[in-house]
Amino acid sequence: LTNLESLNLDSCKIGDEGLANLTGLSLLKSLELSDTEVGSSGLRHLSGLTHLETLNLSFTLVTDSGLKKLSGLTALKSLNLDARQITDAGLSALTSLTGLVHLDLFGARISDTGTNSLRCFKNLQSLEICGGGLTDAGVKNIKDLPSLTLLNLSQNCNLTNKSMELISGLNALVSLNVSNSNITNDGLPYLKPLKNLRSLSLESCKVTAAEIKKLQSTALPNLVSFRPE
Template sequence: MDIFSLYLTNLESLNLDSCKIGDEGLANLTGLTLLKNLELSDTQVGSNGLCHLSGLIHLESLNLSFTSVTDSGLKRLSGLTSLRSLNLDVHNVTDAGLAVLTSLTKLTNLDLFGARISDSGTKSLRCFKNLQSLEICGGGLTDSGLQNIKDLVSLKLLSLSQNYDLSNKSLEMISGLTALVSLNVSNSQITNEGLHYLKPLKNLRSLSLESCMVTASEIKKLQMTALPNLVNYRPE
């Protein structure tokens, strides 16, 4: 029996961020069946190591950002149905990897910042009806992909920055996400003419449209006339 099984069987949270741990090291976690939070960001973990996590059925939060995880390993996470927060800011994760995770219906926070998700891949997002926070910033989305995001009505934070092909049509499609508190659509084709689509988002407090064809004066006008709760916006 390893040291974890002997002394740490009641552990609920473990932070290994930036530690020199790889796939073999994860074998030591198999006895930590009460774990709820696991940070593996910026480690040497890859897909092969994820098999050691499949028994951690009480996990609620898992961070795999900046690891070597690929699509092939993500199926081993499909049984972790207690997960509420999953960070897959990993360049080697694509549409195929997201598709094998649709059983994780309790997810409220999903970070796909650097993952290579396309319009087709966003179809998998329909399974995550409870999402409150979503980041997809890998550059693969067009307006068509927003068709699968516009009905995620529980979203409070939505970041779609660096998807250069998004246009004003995207703002029209997400105008029904009235729970939004934070919206980032920087580095896109959005213009001043599209700002009026944001008027229904009365709860919006933060808006980022940097490197778009949008002026600070028009955002200020929107704030004054329709979005009184907006306190942070870019450009300003």
């Protein structure tokens, strides 16, 4: 199997010792390890997979300390770290992965301080940080990621209309989710420059469907999906 390029072990009963069997798969480009018993010590077996472009470690036992072992996988374009035990320290260990295009930190506990590491990922097109630890201060570092087309900051209940103002410069955005936050109708006008926006989710915010429809008809002609609707 030395020519294998894609391996999906999602939900399989595999742990750290099992990953030793992957060391010879040097041509591997995609590896799914989500919902397995893989932890930090097992990641050392991945350090030689230098062609790896996609890695999913969501719902694993991997912690911040283990992520340092991924720092040499500079071909990575997509990384899923949707795991509650991942924090700012783990993200800072990954700043060498400057080629990342998709970064999923959905359930990770990333704070405003942690977003400083995002400055290293100038090629990001997709970013999800939904652990509830962000305020407007953290969004200041996200506003400098010009290639973003998908941004999910839902569940960060302390975000205000200031975040909408900061996001307004991300002209490439196609999908934006800031649900479960303190956004109000007064924040909607900040989205007028986002002419490429097709999907907008502001559920459980102080935002009305009527105001979103008004924004759609006057400024966002490509908006086809929005909540509340």
